[in-house]
Amino acid sequence: MTPQVSAIAIRVFWFVLTCALAAVVFFPYYWMFVSSVESASIFQWPPNLWPKEFSLDAYFTIFEQRDLATWLRNTFVVAGCTALFCAIISINAAYALSRFKTRTTGLFTSIILFSQLLPAALIVVPLFVIFQQTGLYDSLVGLAIADTAFILPLSIWLLKGFFDQIPVEIEQQAMIDGCSRLGAFYRVTLPLALPGLVVVIAMGFISGWDEFFLARTLIAAQDNWVLSVGLTSFRGEYTVAWNEMMAAAVIFAMPALAFFMIVQRYLVAGLAAGAVKG
Amino acid sequence: MSTKPQTARRIDWLPILLLLPVGVVLVLILIWPIVQGISLSFFNTRILNYSQGKFIGIANYNFLLQDENFWNSLRVTAIYGALSMSLTYLLGLGFALLLNRNFILRGFLRTIFILPWAIPEVVAVLIFMWMLDPQFGVLNYLMVKAGFIDRPLAWLTQSSLAMPALVMLTAWQQFPLAMLILLAGLQTIPREQYEAAMVDGAGPISRFFHVTLPGLRPVNVILILLLILNSFRRVTMIYAMTRGGPARSTETLSILTYNTAFEYQKIGYAAAVGTALLIILLIFSLIYFRAIIRSRSAA
Known part of the structure; x- marks a missing residue:
């Protein structure tokens, strides 16, 4: 050759x-x-590596026999609220950390980094009691607040990176033209950082959507279950209809995947920068 | 800021005001519970008598040191951390090396390799439980066909097999994180170093050991610590798949904390287990931050 x-x-x-x-x-x-998309033909040995008979029955059955519609709605509420809280809080915090270099902001940066390393298993024990005492227990909004706290450090960090890239002179120009400090931020800087805002909203949505551990601990009533809790509840049953389970898994995974595709590029770049540059 | 606002000499309230919401949420949901968790570890609190727990000093910790479930859990945590970190790292490194070359469809293939990371953990658990099903599981079938095992195994109900199954799932779901970080690390290695090595007659294997691995060193330290920290803190995947069983064979410290609190309802004792976990995490975190600071000052 x-x-x-x-x-x-x-x-x-x-x-x-x-x-x-x-x-x-x-x-x-x-x-x-x-x-x-297979019917009972999945319960065969050896398994068919290619689908033999195509059917969407499993999808219809889970909606008829399980509370999937309720869980789906609850999950949307939790994910939507988490995205909203996450966006509102991160915008202001990331702006403050990006534009003011004082001792408070330095302290905050360390707190945010540090809080990412706390073990969820220890946190949920007192949190369970705190939520019962404050009336947040067994409430979807309460769960969204807890989910928000866990994703905030990362989302503030990413959004700060977006603000850092926008020159401060643009804001100063707007202030000379008569904008207030915050007005300049909301009218000039924030629109320029729109991709960052999209990333933060998508991340909040994904984390609220996927979350299982807090939902399992802080939600009690079956009417308030989210998909992650509902789906894992099948496993105790004597026989599991795995085709139905996989249909539910597809429905659960799709929105998370769709939002992930939006943020993939930024998440990959941010992650790489964070790990290599420290 | 170059132009100071009018109130430069007084305290600038604006950043404090802007940071107030995140402060409230982090204190309410993360910091206050941690403080309470540590203090609860000195009480004999149970879920039912939450407000009437008695102060018992370090009795929980004395009990902890004699509790064989705690020592078992420490061992499980170490094994799970070591195995899942190693396999995740090796897969990440292998795929990063594969993707770190120019070829058609590179972006598309990279997305495929990232996909496991994007799936909700609960879904990943359900898929693996189905694939490992002792009667109809496709992984059992493929492994029998490939000759790895001679008959289908009950992975999740046999205590010697649950840990390998858990490590397999963890590595599949987490390797994209390692791969992305290593890919970024590979791209920081200057081309000239490879060219110089080739001039010196180094083959691909020699180049890997003398250029690639030393070049990845700063990233490696941070990544390996990050993977270990994540494995210590991991709850969803393990709880959804095995709940720590069978026979406590997958009960890491995180899972023991949770089970002690919510299965056995011993809040005070659970807090002591959780605090022990926190101390271990703090030690690793300090090493982690030192590694980050060192790699930053080296760059």
């Missing part, structure tokens, strides 16, 4: 290997979809 041909052969080899491994990594996703 000439050197060029063998170089091409090596490139093809690596490409094929990468694709094959991507298929392996993707397999659990594939299996979730395939299992959800």
Whole structure:
């Protein structure tokens, strides 16, 4: 073989290997979809690696037999509130951390970084009692407040990065033109940082949507269950209808994936910058 | 700020006002519960007599040191941390090296490799429980076919198999984080170093050990500590998959804290377990922050 041909052969080899491994990594996703569109034929040994008979029955059955509609609505409420709280709080906090370099803001930066390392398992024990005493227990808004606290450090940090990139001179110009300090921020800087705002809203939504541990602890009534809690409640049953379970899993995973696609680019860049630059 | 607001000499209330909401939420949901958790560990509080717990000094901690469930849990935490970190890191490194070259569809394939990270943890757990099902599980089938095992195994009900299953799930879900961080690290290694090594006649394996690995060192330290910290704090995945069972074989300190509080209703004792976990996390966090500061001053 000439050197060029063998170089091409090596490139093809690596490409094929990468694709094959991507298929392996993707397999659990594939299996979730395939299992959800098969009927009873999933309960077979050996399993069919390709779907044999296509049917959407599982999707209809879970909506008929389970409280999926209620859980779906509750999850939307929690995720929506988390996104809203997260956006409002992060905008102001990130702006303060980006534009004011005082001792308070320095202290806050360390608190925010530090609070990311606290163990959720220890926090929920007293939190359970605090929520009962304050009337936040068993309430969707209460759960959203708790979810917000856990995602805030990361979202403030990311949003601060967006504000840091917008030159302060633009705000100063607006202030000379008669804007107040906050007015300049809300009318001039914030619109320029719109992608950052989208990222923070999407992150708040995803974290509220996915969350299980707090929801399991801080919500009691079945009418207030969210999807993550509802789905794991099937597991205690004698036989699990896995095709229905996978259909519910698809419904649960889709909105999270859609929002993830929006933030992927920024999250990847922010994560890389944070880890490499510290 | 170059132009100071009119009230430069007095305290500037604006940043304080802007930070007030985040302060309230973090104190209410994170900091106050931690403080309360630590103080509860000195009381014999139970869920039913929450307001009448008696102060018992360090009795909970004395009991902790003699509690074999605590020592078991410490061991499980160490094993889970070491195994899940190693496998996650190795997968992340392998895929990062694969993706760190130019080829068609690179962006698309990278997205595929990130997807496991985007799935809700509960969904990942459910998929793996179904794939590992002892009767119809596809992973059992594929492993039998490949000759790894000779018959389908009951992964989640056998105490020797639950930990490997949990590590498998953790690595599948978490390797994208390691991969992204390592990819960013790989891109900071100057091309000239590889070219110089090639001039010196170094083959691909020698280049990996003499250029790539040393170049990744600062990122490695931070990433490995981050993966360990995450594994110590992880709750959702483990609780949803095994609840710490079977026979406490997957009961990490986090899960023991939760079970002690909500299954056995011993709040004070759970707080002591949680505080022990907190101390371990603090030690690792200090090392972590020192590593970050060091890599920052080196850069």
